[in-house]
Amino acid sequence: MKVSELGRRTGVQVPLIKYYLREGLLPPGRATAANQAEYGEDHVHRLRFIRTLIGTRGLSVSATKEILDAITAEQEDLHQVFGIALGVRPTRMEEDAGTEPPAKEQAPEPAGLADAHRLIAEMGWEVSRGNPAAHTLAEVLAALADLGADIDWRGLLPYARLADSIADLDVGQMSGERDLLAQAERAVLVAVLLEPALLALRRLAQEGKSARHFGGGRPGEATST
């Protein structure tokens, strides 16, 4: 199909498609004339995937490109693809002589990092040093301490146990796909796209419970249908 048809099929405007082609997010079509190319179903699929990561999930073009490159290059190594989608780049044996210093040396250690690692150890999670989620957790723990809230790393353990169950579901989502490329894409979907869904589910559950616990005689404009 022509680029105009590709745009019609996916709802993405042609100038934006051309931008994704220039940036290498979308592989080039099969050239049919000096200034024309033919696109296939793979392009439709890839373009929808791009729009999900950028549009629905709010990733930057460069982060999206990094993930797409990882899917193509590392599709045989799901741990790598998953790691890149999580913002981690697990060390590979054959890349040990790489030039990048570990993330730990780049940024100053945030307050709360020791407590974050206590929680991680308690949960038995083996994570790479550069996992930015440990720093996020550290920041939240530091902020809670700063505010005098009596929630420390032990107070987050019940949340950690539920997060562990969620990750079990996530890994279970990956077992269905046979095709390596589809499996790699699925890893990204689960890692990246389910994040907003999960927060949304918690907020919906919270509102329901908040109404029951604190709403008293003011049920508001509620609907469950």
Add this chain to the structure above:
Amino acid sequence: MKVSELGRRTGVQVPLIKYYLREGLLPPGRATAANQAEYGEDHVHRLRFIRTLIGTRGLSVSATKEILDAITAEQEDLHQVFGIALGVRPTRMEEDAGTEPPAKEQAPEPAGLADAHRLIAEMGWEVSRGNPAAHTLAEVLAALADLGADIDWRGLLPYARLADSIADLDVGQMSGERDLLAQAERAVLVAVLLEPALLALRRLAQEGKSARHFGGGRPGEATST
């Protein structure tokens, strides 16, 4: 204490404190001279709270002001405070004659909204029509369908059940505080500040499980301490 001391205590620069004062995020100090004011421990606490919402959580100044105003105005109504922190404004009986139209009429219904409400109904969550989380959920469901992923609203039910357990923990966090203002603040902390912590915990658990399931002979640079 003087504003300079307030800055020293909280690590917030004086021009930024003055900006928060002008914007009404921070209540004025007690005037001691034409151009001087005295600040107390309440200001230290409030300023740390502001920095948590804006700095750690990444909220805008206006969103932060709305939440702070809600804490002050609605501290007797935890359901309201919780709702505003969640981005919902539950309808109050005495405000029924308000001028704002329901959010439902403002935006076009996203694809997937019917499925989102099926899930909400299945979980028995009573949520207000304007809860933006229902729209987020709808967008994710639509994106999954668009990409041909075989995860529909039923596939998200196991996640919804875990989110329900998380919300139980959240509500349990609120029972400790006696003071109404502290309770309202706590509701905001739990609703807003635990979000990045929860995603971080899931990412840490995911990396641990990914290494075990997909890592094979490449354990990478792992640490659990």
